[in-house]
Amino acid sequence: MTSQSQIRKIIHIDMDAFYASVEQLDHPELKNQPLAVGGSEKRGVVAAASYEARKFGVRSAMSGMQAKKLCPDLIFVKPRFDRYKEVSKKIRAIFNQYTDLVEPLSLDEAYLDVTLNKKGNPSATLIAQEIRAQIFNELNLKASAGISINKFVAKIASDFNKPNGQKTVAPEEVESFVASLDVRKFHGIGKVTAEKMYQMGIFTGVDLKNQSLATLEDHFGKSGVRFYELSRGIDHNPVIPDRIRKSLAAEHTFENNLASEIYMLEQLKGITTEVSKRLKNQNTAGKTITLKIKYSDFNIQTRSKTLDDYTLNYDVIYQTVKTLLLSNELNNSVRLLGISISNLNNTTTPKNDNVSSQLSFKF
Ligand SMILES: [Mg+2]
Known part of the structure; x- marks a missing residue:
């Protein structure tokens, strides 16, 4: 575990x-x-x-x-466009030398998750440099890069030293980086929303951060939570490679934060039902069961267990997440619980070598 x-x-x-x-x-x-x-x-x-x-x-x-x-x-x-696609494929092949976690946004843009990577290089900054150099040496084309702890910040950062440049926003710099940004630069805040924010006196990330979650939900509905998180530099969206299903998940955000495990177990029954139904519908089963716990302060914790056999069985999944939930004390009251099943029997998991050498943290 x-x-x-x-x-x-x-x-x-x-x-x-x-x-x-x-x-x-x-x-x-x-x-x-x-x-x-x-x-x-x-x-x-x-x-x-x-x-x-x-x-x-x-x-x-x-x-x-x-x-x-x-x-x-x-x-x-x-x-x-056929020619651009052809070149794009070659660029993708270069990315894949570093990681399989590549999510293309268009022919000329992609996210890469290099937390664990095939080169065993702990520095994302150096990997970006290497990739850009390789693209230039092999294809004679220039690229820019943004490097950070999530997709949201990395994408904004890639614009900063364009063309032919890169910018790293290290973990400890994320908050101040986002604070100084014009909200119009936020991806996910469109023109209309930005205008509305301007009218509310929200011009920059720090203005946005100063709003309470309730105010943001009041004015922007469901997106309020997203804006609340973004203003804190939080973006949990994973890099999704090529839309090949590697895991299956269900989660639930509670109306009121939960503090008691007894209530959480009740909620987990419903979520387990959902996950097990989806596995059945997809005609698949998985070995790794992950419990996601999002606390009221928006921190996320995941706890996983890999079983010996593939399963889609309700009882097996429920007993596993129950054990995971009770295995450690909770840090805070809980806003959301989720269950995901990975290591599915319809896909192969990408191998990442040299994992142990990457435990030291370097950006
Ligand atoms: Mg471009």
Whole structure:
């Protein structure tokens, strides 16, 4: 049995002016030229602009007409998505040399979880550097990276030293980093929400953090909890590789925080029913059972046990989570309980070597 709340190491990699850079790579005569991928015709839209074009204010999603006005020498090329996909695949192959936990967001962006990685490198900062160097050496393309403890902060950080740069927000820097951010930079806060926040006097992360959870839930409904967490630099969303199902989970947030294990066990019965039903529906079974405990202070603890045999049986799962719950004292009252089953019999778990050498913490 393991009890862990390990700090994760997440990298967000974003290729610089990806489509335009691929065009410049394939057509050397376009190098160092102001270039727009997209249409120049009446309704044409710029899909991507080279950095030379950006100097003139040309941006993606801008109309071709407007772009041409800003930069009369702008060269337009038609997009070749098959080619971008092909290059994207090569970039993905480089990522996979470091970790299998790669979640692509688009052809030119991905999250990588390198907490445990195939190189046994404890420094996410150095891994990001290495990956960017490898992309440049093998593909002649430039990338930027953000490195932090979660997807939310890593993604914002990758914008900071763009192009061809990277930024690490170490665990102890996360809170102050988020505090100083304009809420309009928060991913997950759209234009309308940001405007509403501005009207409430919420301009930056620290303004957001100063709001009570009740106020945020009042004004923003379900998203209130998410904003409450983000303003504290908390984002538990995992890096989900290629949407291959590796685990199955169910969880429940309580209306009132629970302090008594007796009530928690009652709740766990319902959650177990849900999980066991889902396993049945997916025609699968799993060996590792994880109990997730989210405390009222939003800290999360997970407790796992790996069984000898695959199971989808209600009694087996319930007895296991019951044992896990009672195995250790709780730190606080509990806001949410969840059960997840991993090590499923329909997938193979990615191997991460050199795990022991990575226990020392380095960012
Ligand atoms: Mg990009």
